[in-house]
Amino acid sequence: xxxxxxxxxxxxxxxxxxxxxxxxxxxxxxxxxxxxxxxxxxxxxxxxxxxxxxxxxxxxxxxxxxxxxxxxxxxxxxxxxxxxxxxxxxxxxxxxxxxxxxxxxxxxxxxxxxxxxxxxxxxxxxxxxxxxxxxxxxxxxxxxxxxxxxxxxxxxxxxxxxxxxxxxxxxxxxxxxxxxxxxxxxxxxxxxxxx
Numbered sequence: 001x002x003x004x005x006x007x008x009x010x011x012x013x014x015x016x017x018x019x020x021x022x023x024x025x026x027x028x029x030x031x032x033x034x035x036x037x038x039x040x041x042x043x044x045x046x047x048x049x050x051x052x053x054x055x056x057x058x059x060x061x062x063x064x065x066x067x068x069x070x071x072x073x074x075x076x077x078x079x080x081x082x083x084x085x086x087x088x089x090x091x092x093x094x095x096x097x098x099x100x101x102x103x104x105x106x107x108x109x110x111x112x113x114x115x116x117x118x119x120x121x122x123x124x125x126x127x128x129x130x131x132x133x134x135x136x137x138x139x140x141x142x143x144x145x146x147x148x149x150x151x152x153x154x155x156x157x158x159x160x161x162x163x164x165x166x167x168x169x170x171x172x173x174x175x176x177x178x179x180x181x182x183x184x185x186x187x188x189x190x191x192x193x194x195x
Contacts, residue, residue, distance in 0.1 A: 010129035010131050032065070045060040052165040071087065080134050
């Protein structure tokens with residue numbers, strides 16, 4: 001695979017990497033450090049736990065690292081296959097939270113996550129372009145085979161996290177149903193005994 005492209009293509013890749021990578025970095029920094037109006041690791045961990053990602057703090061750390069680390073590396077054009085795959089996996093996982101609301105972001109759906117995951121995947125495959133650290137380093141961390149390895153590996157990691165979350169959400173729903181049924185039974189018992 002050759003890494004020769006036109007200047008227009010290289011500038012387009014730079015703009016795409018900087019915009020998407022910077023956005024992902026900012027979201028990760030919100031989770032990790034509370035920057036940019038975020039809540040930091042503790043509060044984000046609690047929120048993630050309530051969404052079925054357990055343990056919450058570790059999940060917040062992993063999501064924050066995927067976004068901040070993957071985003072920074074994408075923006076810089078460093079290890080682009082792995083950075084793009086990390087971004088895609090993180091956004092795919094985030095998208096599952098929004099899935100029940102449908103596609104459109106205006107309805108709370110996963111549209112935004114899908115766009116960022118698609119761009120991450122595309123950059124992993126296309127490469128960073130000439131204006132990148134990968135290019136400056138002779139593409140040592142941007143070999144054609146790396147995308148073929150990174151995308152499935154990060155995809156499997158995302159699939160594992162998604163599966164674990166679904167199990168946790170199902171268990172919580174079952175627990176809630178059991179608690180509700182027990183409360184109804186207790187109320188009926190109290191009513192029948194005249195309490």
